Amino acid sequence: MSSNEILHSNLSDNAGEETRRQFSYMEKAESYVKELSEKLGRKPTACVVTFGCQMNARDSEKLLGILTKIGYEEVDTEDADFVIYNTCTVRDNADQRVFGRLGYVSGIKKKNPYMKIALCGCMMQEQGAIEKIQKSYRHVDLIFGTHNIFKFAELLCTMFESDRMIIDIWKDTNQIVEDLPIVRKYPFKSGINIMFGCNNFCTYCIVPYVRGRERSRNPRDIIREIEYLAADGVKEIMLLGQNVNSYGKGLPEDEQMSFAELLSEVCKVSGIERVRFMTSHPKDLSDDLIKVIAENEKVARHIHLPLQSGSDEILKKMNRHYTKESFLKLVDKIRTAIPDVSITTDIIVGFPGETDNDVDDTIDVVKKAAFDNAFTFIYSKRTGTPAAAMEQVPESVSKPNFDRLLKVVQETAKQQAQRFTGQTHRVLVEDINEQDSSLVTGRMSNNTLVHFPGDASLIGSFVDVALDECHGFYYTGHAI
Ligand code: 5AD
Ligand code: SF4
Secondary structure (H helix, E strand, O other): OOOOOEEOOOOOOOOOHHHHHHHHHHHHHHHHHHHHHHHHOOOOEEEEEEOOOHHHHHHHHHHHHHHHHOOOEEOOOOOOOEEEEEEOOOOHHHHHHHHHHHHHHHHHHHHOOOOEEEEEEHHHHOOOHHHHHHHHOOOOOEEEOOOOHHHHHHHHHHHHHOOOOEEEOOOOOOOOOOOOOEEOOOOOEEEEEOEEOOOOOOOOOOHHHHHOOOEEOOHHHHHHHHHHHHHOOOOEEEEEOOOHHHOOOOOOHHHOOOHHHHHHHHHOOOOOOEEEEEOOOHHHOOHHHHHHHHHOOOEOOEEEOOOEOOOHHHHHHHOOOOOHHHHHHHHHHHHHHOOOOEEEEEEEEOOOOOOHHHHHHHHHHHHHHOOOEEEEEEOOOOOOOHHHHOOOOOHHHHHHHHHHHHHHHHHHHHHHHHHHOOOEEEEEEEEEOOOOOOEEEEEOOOOOEEEEEOOHHHOOOEEEEEEEEEEOOEEEEEEO
16 A cells, blocks of 8 residues: 555444544545536645644644545645645744745635635634634635544535535544544654643643643554554554653543553554654653663654753743753653663743743753753743743843753754764665665664665665764764
8 A cells, every 4th residue: 555545445344423424424525526526627636734743744644534535636735726724833933824825825726716725723723813814814715623623524515515614613522533534644654643632731832722631542442553554564653642641541441551551562563663652741751661661672762851941940830840850860760771762852942031040950951961852942922821921031031042052952962963873773764865866864763864875665664774974963874
């Protein structure tokens, strides 16, 4: 099966009631798409544009699964017959980019009378977003949110039957609908949702408001999906959740399972050779989990562990439930148990009330924890979060602090990257190198990029590569 074919393209025997309903809508939608293709004299095209995180990337694969099943041809340019923006709202610049795209695509729609435009994802759940779109972007045909994405086929039917803007946003849900079609971007690797939503309410973060309460998928459904993927040629998987370390809370009593136990079970699926996961909250990372990673070669040597700030006072105001000291202790424990692990992080600069001294503490943690990489963000005020009501830091303070932090992050990452020079590592080949077609590009277990001589036949396979030279954030090497 190639990456463009669909997983769960047919109704499975154990499908639930809602899955069956959606499959019947897919049949109906298919007839509408057929009518459209007769009018156009060709297969209609669809383009899904994804903003934001890995969860959104996985959701887009679900949207494409349904679009492909009902007869659209996937394209990657916005001059398509159907364009869907799967939005993010974690920082304000993500919102602004979507409005920019909507402006651009209205020009294309004027030239194609059959064109449809849809919006979905986190930004649609945000206060005020819908009103703004209704007022200023009348050319949008369909809007839905994060909780009812499983209804996409049904919503498409409504869209085809109406000339009005269709809006369907739910405040929350406890529903998880299994076995809907999915098109994977890569044949050899895949993300898998293990839980949805977040209950942590970090005071700067909008995610709990737009993704709803935490709910875990049943472990049997997760393992079944992974077995399905393995049989389909997938070798590397990434378990996805806003806070995977709290996986299992709220599952029925006879299905209780911690994240450490789930990870260990997932590693037993034959054919799966590497298992990643994202994201870990430092407050919930258990000793059991460290043990499972240390003892299991299949688990990737990479932990993404968002620090956000190194100042105890700011961490408290952020509602993070750990201190500078306890974070550093945790990093120490991880590095002792798993010496070849890469630890990456997220850091916010400019949180309300943050001073130069607070940023000194953050820089101190970056140096002591020796992060292999860090994503640094300037704090962005999100309406409705507790931090939005706190006294904000002016850019004249946050910007120089951001620059100061970034310099240390880059120095530390560069130093850390070099530590594997001369060693041989297993690399999963992902692509032909973009700059030099005599090279292929892959990733080590710790997520570091490696370029080495090879051809397209290697894509999707594991190769042992000698790491000859470190170039800052990537290696060049040769297969052995
Ligand atoms: N401003 C800036 N960065 C944020 N993040 C989450 N909310 C905000 C915000 N309001 C960052 C955090 C998180 C990452 C996904 O995005 O660092 O870990
Ligand atoms: Fe946002 Fe905190 Fe939940 Fe992460 S853990 S999604 S930062 S509220």
